[in-house]
Amino acid sequence: MSSVDQPRPVVCAGTPAHTGTLVRQRLAAQSDVLNADLERLVTTETPSTDPGSLGRGADVLARWVRQRWPGVEVEQVVGDATVAGSPEAATVVRAEIPGSLPGTVVLLGHHDTVFDTGTIEQRPFSIAEQTWEGRTRRVAHGPGVFDMKAGIVLGVHAIAALDAQGIPRPTVRLLINADEEVGSLGSRGVLVKQSEHALGALVLEPGGCTGTLKYARKGVGLWDVNATGIASHAGLDPERGASAIHALADLACHAVSLADPAVGTTVNVGTFSGGGRANVVAPAARLELDVRARTVREAERVEGGLLSWSPADPRVRVTFDGGWNRPPWQATDATHALIRVAEQAVAGWGLSLDLREVGGASDGNVLADAGITVLDGMGASGDGAHAAHEYAVLDDMPERAGLLAAVVAHWPCAG
Numbered sequence: 292m293s294s295v296d297q298p299r300p301v302v303c304a305g306t307p308a309h310t311g312t313l314v315r316q317r318l319a320a321q322s323d324v325l326n327a328d329l330e331r332l333v334t335t336e337t338p339s340t341d342p343g344s345l346g347r348g349a350d351v352l353a354r355w356v357r358q359r360w361p362g363v364e365v366e367q368v369v370g371d372a373t374v375a376g377s378p379e380a381a382t383v384v385r386a387e388i389p390g391s392l393p394g395t396v397v398l399l400g401h402h403d404t405v406f407d408t409g410t411i412e413q414r415p416f417s418i419a420e421q422t423w424e425g426r427t428r429r430v431a432h433g434p435g436v437f438d439m440k441a442g443i444v445l446g447v448h449a450i451a452a453l454d455a456q457g458i459p460r461p462t463v464r465l466l467i468n469a470d471e472e473v474g475s476l477g478s479r480g481v482l483v484k485q486s487e488h489a490l491g492a493l494v495l496e497p498g499g500c501t502g503t504l505k506y507a508r509k510g511v512g513l514w515d516v517n518a519t520g521i522a523s524h525a526g527l528d529p530e531r532g533a534s535a536i537h538a539l540a541d542l543a544c545h546a547v548s549l550a551d552p553a554v555g556t557t558v559n560v561g562t563f564s565g566g567g568r569a570n571v572v573a574p575a576a577r578l579e580l581d582v583r584a585r586t587v588r589e590a591e592r593v594e595g596g597l598l599s600w601s602p603a604d605p606r607v608r609v610t611f612d613g614g615w616n617r618p619p620w621q622a623t624d625a626t627h628a629l630i631r632v633a634e635q636a637v638a639g640w641g642l643s644l645d646l647r648e649v650g651g652a653s654d655g656n657v658l659a660d661a662g663i664t665v666l667d668g669m670g671a672s673g674d675g676a677h678a679a680h681e682y683a684v685l686d687d688m689p690e691r692a693g694l695l696a697a698v699v700a701h702w703p704c705a706g
């Protein structure tokens with residue numbers, strides 16, 4: 292897609308492309324404000340595992356949203372703290388920004404990151420120029436900048452830009468949780484309840500390359516498998532032992548045989564540990580499985596295959612903990628209706644969408660499983676999620692915001 296200062300000019304008033312153009316142009320002129328807001332969020336470190344930081348991060352977010360819309364209702368809704376490990380990790384920052392069109396659109400994001408407290412000292416927020424494919428762009432670095440603090444910034448500014456220009460839109464409910472990177476176990480009840488009667492949800496996860504949206508995500512199944520056998524001398528009386536390692540080695544092969552890459556089903560034995568000494572039959576072993584599937588049918592097939600397995604030596608006891616952390620998400624007709632709006636927006640700019648199905652799950656999967664219409668990957672462009680080279684493309688922020696604003700304002704059911 293072209294840079295924001297060169298939008299194709301032929302767009303008709305009242306169309307998604309026209310709405311998106313107005314938002315792009317406004318935000319292109321406010322890049323200093325966007326960058327300052329992004330710096331504020333990135334320098335407020337929020338690792339999923341640090342409750343104190345998550346609490347401070349939620350306060351910063353709430354204050355920032357109130358500054359954008361003075362008088363707007365912003366609250367912190369605590370989910371299931373027992374599961375999340377702390378009230379801070381279970382908390383969802385919720386803001387209700389009233390609109391003049393019927394219905395409510397959810398903007399869904401997370402402010403937790405995978406980076407430990409102190410990463411900001413090694414990798415401070417910075418803005419630099421980066422050149423690839425002959426184009427030089429301004430990018431921002433810093434922990435969590437791409438996944439997904441830039442998405443939160445562009446989402447909030449997209450709605451503010453609609454309002455500043457008097458463009459009608461449905462009510463927007465902003466939901467930002469703090470445990471997404473660790474499975475959203477504490478917050479998912481709040482997310483589903485707050486989205487139940489909405490027109491649908493736009494997820495502020497990174498969009499990858501410029502112009503990318505996500506319309507399907509695989510489900511993720513995680514299992515922690517523990518085996519308990521019987522220790523014995525490997526030379527003197529091996530028959531008295533029951534090897535936990537041998538049992539789980541058999542399970543590992545069985546699990547991998549359940550994969551079917553042709554239909555997108557993958558199985559990964561991510562960790563394998565056990566035993567203590569070479570001359571002892573191993574009394575304990577453990578492995579962790581990561582399974583990805585595109586459809587519920589495939590998810591059920593693999594789960595059934597795993598749980599029906601039993602060790603050849605009946606003296607070994609095996610326990611499976613886990614299950615489908617996030618179920619598969621496939622685009623529905625309602626998602627395709629949203630995609631058509633997005634296509635109209637970018638077509639008016641002389642561009643085309645890059646629609647992707649990806650293996651990584653998000654909270655979009657959780658909402659879609661609850662029957663809510665979802666379009667994902669509405670956040671920033673950039674690269675390197677969860678990695679040290681992570682960056683968000685600042686020059687694309689107005690364009691990404693324009694796309695999001697067009698979908699919100701021209702939501703198919705919103706009249």
Ligand SMILES: [Zn+2]
Pocket residue numbers: 401438439471496497
């Ligand atoms: Zn994310």
